Structure formats: C-alpha cells, structure tokens
Amino acid sequence: MIIKKKIEVDYLAxxxxxxxxxxxxxxxxxxxxxxxxxxxxxxxxxxxxxYDEVGDIVSRICGICPVxxxxxAIQAVENAMGIDVSQxxxxxxxxxxxxxxxxxxxxxxYMLAMPDYYGCAxxxxxxxxxxxxxxxxxKMKEVINELTGLIGGRALHPVTHIPGxxxxxxxxxxxxxxxxxxxxxxxxxxxxVKDVARFDVPDLHCNCEYVALxxxxxxxxxxxxxxSTKGLNIAVEDYRRTFSESQVSYAFAKKSTIPGRPSFMVxxxxxxxNKFDKLQPQTKALARxxxxxxxxxxxxxxxxxxxxEVVDGVDRCIKLIESNTFEDxxxxxxxxxxxGSSATEAPRGLLFHSYKINRKGVVEQANIVTPTSHNxxxxxxxxxxxxxxxxxxxxxxIRLLCEQLVRAYDPCFSCSVH
Amino acid sequence: xxxxxxxxxxxxYSCCAGCEFQLIYFQKHIMEVFKAAEITYCKMLQxxxxxxxxxDVALIEGAITEQWQVEQLKRVxxxxxxxxxxxxxxxxxxxxxxxxxxxxxxxxxxxxxxxSLIHSVKTHPIDxxxxxxxxxxxxxxxxxxxxxxxxxxxxxxRPDCLEYxxxxxxxxxxxxxxxxxxxxxxxxxxxxxxxxxxxxxxxRGCYGCWGPMNDANAKALADQFERMxxxxxxxxxxxxxxxxxxxxxxxxxxxx
Numbered sequence: 001m002i003i004k005k006k007i008e009v010d011y012l013a014x015x016x017x018x019x020x021x022x023x024x025x026x027x028x029x030x031x032x033x034x035x036x037x038x039x040x041x042x043x044x045x046x047x048x049x050x051y052d053e054v055g056d057i058v059s060r061i062c063g064i065c066p067v068x069x070x071x072x073a074i075q076a077v078e079n080a081m082g083i084d085v086s087q088x089x090x091x092x093x094x095x096x097x098x099x100x101x102x103x104x105x106x107x108x109x110y111m112l113a114m115p116d117y118y119g120c121a122x123x124x125x126x127x128x129x130x131x132x133x134x135x136x137x138x139k140m141k142e143v144i145n146e147l148t149g150l151i152g153g154r155a156l157h158p159v160t161h162i163p164g165x166x167x168x169x170x171x172x173x174x175x176x177x178x179x180x181x182x183x184x185x186x187x188x189x190x191x192x193v194k195d196v197a198r199f200d201v202p203d204l205h206c207n208c209e210y211v212a213l214x215x216x217x218x219x220x221x222x223x224x225x226x227x228s229t230k231g232l233n234i235a236v237e238d239y240r241r242t243f244s245e246s247q248v249s250y251a252f253a254k255k256s257t258i259p260g261r262p263s264f265m266v267x268x269x270x271x272x273x274n275k276f277d278k279l280q281p282q283t284k285a286l287a288r289x290x291x292x293x294x295x296x297x298x299x300x301x302x303x304x305x306x307x308x309e310v311v312d313g314v315d316r317c318i319k320l321i322e323s324n325t326f327e328d329x330x331x332x333x334x335x336x337x338x339x340g341s342s343a344t345e346a347p348r349g350l351l352f353h354s355y356k357i358n359r360k361g362v363v364e365q366a367n368i369v370t371p372t373s374h375n376x377x378x379x380x381x382x383x384x385x386x387x388x389x390x391x392x393x394x395x396x397x398i399r400l401l402c403e404q405l406v407r408a409y410d411p412c413f414s415c416s417v418h
Numbered sequence: 419x420x421x422x423x424x425x426x427x428x429x430x431y432s433c434c435a436g437c438e439f440q441l442i443y444f445q446k447h448i449m450e451v452f453k454a455a456e457i458t459y460c461k462m463l464q465x466x467x468x469x470x471x472x473x474d475v476a477l478i479e480g481a482i483t484e485q486w487q488v489e490q491l492k493r494v495x496x497x498x499x500x501x502x503x504x505x506x507x508x509x510x511x512x513x514x515x516x517x518x519x520x521x522x523x524x525x526x527x528x529x530x531x532x533x534s535l536i537h538s539v540k541t542h543p544i545d546x547x548x549x550x551x552x553x554x555x556x557x558x559x560x561x562x563x564x565x566x567x568x569x570x571x572x573x574x575x576r577p578d579c580l581e582y583x584x585x586x587x588x589x590x591x592x593x594x595x596x597x598x599x600x601x602x603x604x605x606x607x608x609x610x611x612x613x614x615x616x617x618x619x620x621x622r623g624c625y626g627c628w629g630p631m632n633d634a635n636a637k638a639l640a641d642q643f644e645r646m647x648x649x650x651x652x653x654x655x656x657x658x659x660x661x662x663x664x665x666x667x668x669x670x671x672x673x674x
Contacts, residue, residue: 013465016435038432038484039538044525045517050655056625057659060513063436063558111442111463122464123442124457153620154613156436156558157627160620168620247530414435 007399012406014112014122016064017413019251021402023387031383033376033406035251037413046366051077051335051357052163058353058368059157062415064107066157067100067148068346069353069368069415071222076353077163079340081361083333088326089165090222092151095320096158097221097344099147102313103155104347105268105306106144108410109196110137113303116404117199133195136188140310143181147317150174164331175321182318189311190286196307197290201300201408202401204389206382208263210270210295211374213345219271219278219312222344228264229273229295236343239352245369253416256373263381266349266374267410268305269296283312299382300408306347335361346371348410372409372416379409424474424572427467428460429494431480431487432514432541437505438462438479440558454572471497475571477554481507481514481541488547495548500571503544504564506557510629510661513557515541518662519654519671542663552577557627557660560612580611583631584624588615596623603643605656608634608667625659630666637669 007023018037024030042061046054058073059066071093078085110133111123120126127134145155150170152158160166213220214227226242227233234242245254258264276284276294287308296305341354349371356365386405390398428438438460455475459467469490476498482488495501506512517525518540526533544550551571554563563579570577584606588595596618597604604623606615610631617624630636636657643653650672657670 011461013461014463016462018430018461038487039526039529039536040432040483040514041517041525041529041538044528045520047528048520049516049659050652053625053655053659056627057513057516060434060436060557063434063439066434066436107439107442115464121466122460124464153616156440159617159622162622167622247532247535249535252536414433 004395007395007402009399009403012403014115015407015411015413016062017411017416019411019413021383021406023383023398023402025387025398031380031387032250033380033383035253035413035416037252037417039252039417042418043366043368046363049363051081051361051363052333054355054363055161055163056157061368061418062412063156064104064412065100065346065348065415067096067152068344068351070158070161071097072342072344072346072351072353073355074161074163075222075342075344076340076355077357079342080338080355080357081163081333081336081340082338083164085165086329086331088324088329091320091324092166092326093161094221095317096148096151096161098313098317099144099151101345101347102310103141103144103148105310106137106141106192108347109192109303109306110134112410113407114195114199116400116407136191136195140185140188140192143178143185146181147178150178164333165329169326169328172325175326179318179321182314186314186318189314192310193286193290193304193307196303199303201298201303202386203298204300204382204386204405205297206299206385207297208265208378208381209258209261210273211264211266211350212271212274213343213350214275215278219275219316220345226343226350227274230261232258232261236341239341239343240354240367243352243369245373251376253376253413254373255376256369257377263378264374265299265378266371267302268309268349269299269302270349271345272296272305272308279308279312280315282315283308286311299405302408302410306410335359348372348375348412348415350374368418370412370415370418372411372413375409375411376416379406379411423454423456425458425472426455427458427469427471427473427476427494427498428463429469429476429478429490430462431478431491431508432483433480433505433507433512435462435479436558440505440561440564455568469494473498474500475568476501478503478508478544479505481511481543482547483514483538483541485537485539491544491548500551501548502552502554502567503550504554505559506555506627506629506660508544509553509555511541511543511663512629512660515662516658517541519658546663552579554579555610555628556612557629560628563612581632582611583607583634584609584611584613584615584618584628587611587613588618591615591619593618596621597642601646603646603648603656605639607639608636608670626656627660629661630664632666634666636667640670640672
C-alpha cells in the first residue's frame with residue numbers, strides 16, 4: 001500500500017494574497033510556505049519617484065493595511081528630509097492607524113479566521129447561519145471605516161495624508177458625531193472578544209522571541225523603540241544593522257531574521273506579550289475575565305490578542321478624540337537630501353520602511369520589510385511543531401490545523417512580496 | 419437542489435487585493451446584490467470553489483505580470499458570459515505599471531539578488547490579453563460603478579458607468595479649481611470620475627488614481643503643467659503613476 005506522506009494546500013483560501021503550504025509528514029523535506037504572490041517590485045520602481053508620491057504609491061502595497069504603509073513611508077521620508085510635524089499630525093496619525101488596526105482585525109477575525117471554527121466555507125455561508133455575529137461585524141466596520149475616512153478622506157488608500165501633515169481636517173461636529181458612534185459600538189467590541197474566545201484552538205506552545213514597538217508611556221503604534229520579550233531594545237535607526245532579510249528559492253517573499261537570535265514573531269500577540277501593562281484598564285480586566293495570560297505562547301491565540309486590541313482600540317480612539325481639538329494647519333516642506341527610516345505597528349505587526357532621497361527630492365533607494373516577512377520563518381517553525389505534535393491525526397485534520405495556524409498569524413502575502 | 423442564481427467568480431492577479439476588500443467594504447449594499455447572485459469562486463472570501471466555472475460574471479482584479487496569469491485569464495474568459503476588470507490595476511495597469519518606465523531587469527535587480535527565480539514581464543491591463551465587457555474603474559474600485567455594473571448584467575442591460583472627468587464632479591461639488599486658482603498641478607481634467615473629486619475637495623490636486631478618462635486631452639494638460647513651470651520629469655511622473663500602459667496619457671509621458 002502506498003502511504004502518502006505529503007500534504008499540499010495549493011492555494012490557501014481566506015488569507016490576503018497567494019500562497020501554498022507544503023507539508024512532508026516524514027520530515028524528508030522541511031515544511032514550506034510557498035508564497036507565489038507575484039512580485040510587483042515596489043522597492044525597484046520607487047527609485048526615481050518623488051518624495052511626495054511615495055505615500056500614495058506604497059499605500060497600494062496592501063488593500064487591508066494601506067494606512068500603515070502610507071504612514072510608515074511618510075514618517076521615513078520626513079526623517080530623511082528632516083521634516084518636523086505638529087503634535088496634532090502625530091495624534092491624527094495615531095488615530096488613523098488605530099482605526100485601521102481595528103478594521104483589519106475585524107476582517108481577519110470574522111471573515112478569514114472564524115469560518116474555520118464555526119464550520120463554514122466563508123462569510124457568505126456565515127451570514128446565513130450566524131446572522132448576529134455578521135451583523136455585529138458590519139455595524140462595527142461601518143463606524144471604524146467612517147473614522148478612517150474622516151481623517152484620510154477615504155478608508156482605503158487615504159488622500160489627505162502627505163509629508164508634513166494632513167491637507168484637510170474634518171469639522172469638530174464630525175469628530176463629535178464619530179465619538180457618539182464609537183461609544184455605541186463599545187459594547188459590541190466586548191462581544192467580539194467573546195465570539196473569538198469561543199474558538200476551540202489547539203494547545204500549542206512555541207518558544208520564540210516576541211518583537212514589537214515599545215514606548216515608556218503608551219501602547220506604541222507609530223513611534224518608539226524596537227523591543228522584545230528576550231531583551232532586544234534598539235532604536236529604529238539601528239534596524240538594518242540588527243535585522244537581516246534574505247531571498248529564498250521557493251517564495252517571492254523574503255525571509256527576515258535577527259542574526260544571532262532565535263526565530264521571532266510580530267503581531268497582536270507579540271504586542272500583548274511585550275506591552276500588556278500599557279493597555280487600557282478595561283481591556284486588562286476583560287483579558288483576565290477570559291483568562292488570557294501573558295506571556296502567551298500559543299500562536300493560535302493571536303486571534304484572541306487581536307480581539308482584545310479591538311476593544312482597546314475603540315476606547316483609545318474615543319479618548320484621543322475627546323481630549324483633543326483638531327483644526328486646519330499650514331505646513332510647508334523643504335526638499336533636503338538624506339536617509340531616513342521608520343517602523344510602526346501595522347495590524348499584522350512590525351513594519352519597516354527606509355528611503356534615501358537626493359537633493360531633487362527623488363528617491364534613490366527604498367527598503368520595505370513587512371510583518372509577514374518578519375513572521376515567515378516563525379510560521380514554518382510552528383507548522384513543524386504542530387505537525388509533529390499531531391502525528392496520529394488524519395491527513396484532513398492535519399491539513400485543517402495547518403491552515404488554521406497560518407491564518408492565525410493573519411499573514412498578508414501581498415504585503416510580504418510587494 | 420436547483421440553484422438558478424447567477425454565478426460570480428472573483429480572480430486576483432498582481433495587486434493589493436484592495437478591490438476585493440472593497441467588495442467587503444460595501445457591506446449592506448453589496449450584501450443585497452449578492453443575495454441575488456452567488457459567489458462561486460473567490461479565494462480570499464471562502465474556501466472551496468473551482469476556477470473552472472462556468473461564471474455568469476467574472477470580476478478580475480489586478481494587472482498581468484506573469485505568464486500563468488495570462489493562461490488562467492484566457493480559460494476564465496472562455497467559461498464566462500461577462501468578464502469585467504475591476505480597479506485601476508486591471509483596467510489600466512495602475513501602480514504596478516510604474517515599473518514599465520524603467521528597464522525591467524534593472525527594476526528586478528534592485529529587489530532580488532537572484533533574478534533567475536523571477537518570471538515577471540512588463541505590466542499590462544486585462545484588456546491587453548482578452549476581450550472585456552466593461553470596466554469598473556477606481557483605486558479602489560468605485561461603489562457606484564460596481565453596483566451599477568453587477569445589477570445591469572444581472573438584468574441583462576448595458577451598464578451605465580461614469581464616462582467623464584473628475585472636473586465634472588468637482589464643479590458639482592462647488593469646489594474652487596485648485597489648478598486655476600491655486601496653481602496646484604491637478605490630474606482632474608484627464609482622470610475618470612467616480613471618486614467624487616476627493617483630492618480637490620481635500621485641498622490637493624488629483625493624482626489620477628482612477629486612471630485615464632476616454633479621449634483625455636493629455637497633451638493640453640501636460641502643456642499647461644509646463645507653462646506653470648513644472649519640470650518635464652515631474653510631468654512624466656504624474657502621467658505614469660497610474661495608467662502607464664494606457665494610450666490616453668501617452669502625450670504626458672514624454673521622456674525629457
């Protein structure tokens with residue numbers, strides 16, 4: 001009898017972008033994440049483009065986290081050209097990024113991850129059988145998208161955000177109205193945590209380093225140092241000296257590593273493992289209620305971590321809007337040559353951009369490292385452990401587990417290849 | 419069980435997947451449309467489904483940059499009643515086509531050490547390879563044209579998509595012209611409408627993300643930019659950020 005030793009998921013559904021998973025049950029070959037998303041060469045064609053186009057162009061790297069790419073790139077360009085921005089701009093950026101993190105988490109949790117655990121093929125199927133949950137998703141997403149759009153002009157590929165600041169600021173009335181709506185969805189956000197806590201996740205304990213952006217005073221989103229659970233603590237400017245990125249033969253995405261250190265993970269779980277104490281008190285209380293403990297070493301719990309960030313994010317947005325007033329600002333940008341970088345927390349984790357700009361304001365070098373590149377090595381490592389621990393299970397079970405694990409990481413393959 | 423609902427297939431090529439998310443973003447509206455139709459293939463939305471079809475409507479997202487995409491696209495065309503590119507990448511090349519302004523190999527070399535593993539070709543929109551039955555423009559694609567197109571096709575009538583430039587929408591909003599009054603280089607006069615004149619309404623010039631309007635007078639706008647003192651290089655960049663492969667904007671893409 002022939003015993004098949006290979007499991008191949010040849011176009012993984014319900015993830016952003018295109019990948020296959022190849023598992024050899026006999027471990028004759030390493031487990032591979034074959035990311036076949038076609039490369040679009042952003043780092044290649046950004047060379048020769050003007051500094052003020054960069055934000056608009058890189059937002060097109062990803063349809064689910066355009067704000068993160070845009071913000072990171074604009075901050076890097078500003079660092080390269082020595083541009084200072086106002087406190088208001090920094091707050092608006094934070095608001096826009098948090099709102100996008102919430103929206104992205106909601107899409108991932110309800111449309112990509114949840115169908116696995118609720119026994120559905122996809123969201124259309126869910127809509128028929130779990131009306132309440134999907135109604136919750138739609139209601140929340142409407143409000144959150146409105147917030148992103150309020151600041152950016154539109155939720156997907158915003159237009160107001162350029163180097164130096166925002167070209168237009170919404171009226172106080174509109175901010176007041178969005179706060180009301182955010183307050184209305186607060187109870188729904190708590191339900192999200194409960195919906196996700198119902199996931200029956202496998203027990204898997206993985207030992208890795210968790211890397212995130214850290215700040216002394218708050219839950220860092222756009223500014224801070226790069227820290228980890230194993231003592232890494234570097235300035236963003238030292239990123240390229242610490243992290244290394246290399247091409248692999250079976251994927252168009254590059255693999256990021258920290259030479260001399262173990263494999264690492266970024267994302268919601270890594271953020272919570274690093275800076276749980278910086279969450280809002282209500283979020284911490286909720287985490288205790290569902291018995292979420294840090295450090296949490298089960299990668300499947302990235303889903304749960306995301307749901308906690310949804311609750312935390314909604315509260316933070318309300319606070320940020322209520323404690324600030326926003327008005328139109330004049331700003332002018334002077335072209336200066338230089339090199340600069342920036343790292344932010346995208347929904348899926350640490351995102352890094354760096355640019356070299358010449359005296360005409362034209363990009364000479366661009367480097368972009370995405371959360372999924374950061375997680376690439378760790379996903380494969382965890383897959384290996386998962387398959388080993390479930391040796392006795394049927395092929396179909398192992399296949400589903402592998403799919404669930406990759407989805408739990410909330411990978412974005414369009415980003416990873418770019 | 420018999421199922422007479424029209425079948426929709428969604429295919430993704432080289433792009434950010436934003437248009438597929440836009441399908442999801444339309445929440446209520448789109449749920450209504452899709453109650454009348456069935457999505458039988460959409461990898462990002464649901465597992466299962468076969469790409470073999472047949473489809474009543476195939477929505478194609480993304481530009482073509484690799485050979486396998488062409489082969490699949492041709493198969494999809496042969497089993498689909500209507501095939502519609504959605505979003506700038508699929509309609510006019512979009513941002514992924516910026517790389518066409520440089521030597522392909524030069525661009526690849528800047529990103530990958532070993533280019534022997536890369537099989538990319540120059541970026542082309544969908545209609546360069548197969549016949550299409552319409553366009554849903556936008557970056558991300560517009561809600562109005564999407565619902566109009568899907569409803570029309572389901573009803574068997576010709577969709578009435580927006581076929582004029584951003585300036586029309588800008589006038590309707592009562593904006594002061596950012597090009598004439600403030601000397602802001604604005605792509606509005608040559609860019610297809612649909613966004614509601616988003617950028618000019620937010621104090622900046624349009625950057626052309628909806629791609630070229632049919633019969634756009636790119637030459638006149640490029641000349642105007644030049645009179646305003648904008649360098650040839652900057653003008654070329656404006657006309658190649660979206661829609662590099664399109665003939666409509668060629669007059670603005672002249673190398674200095």
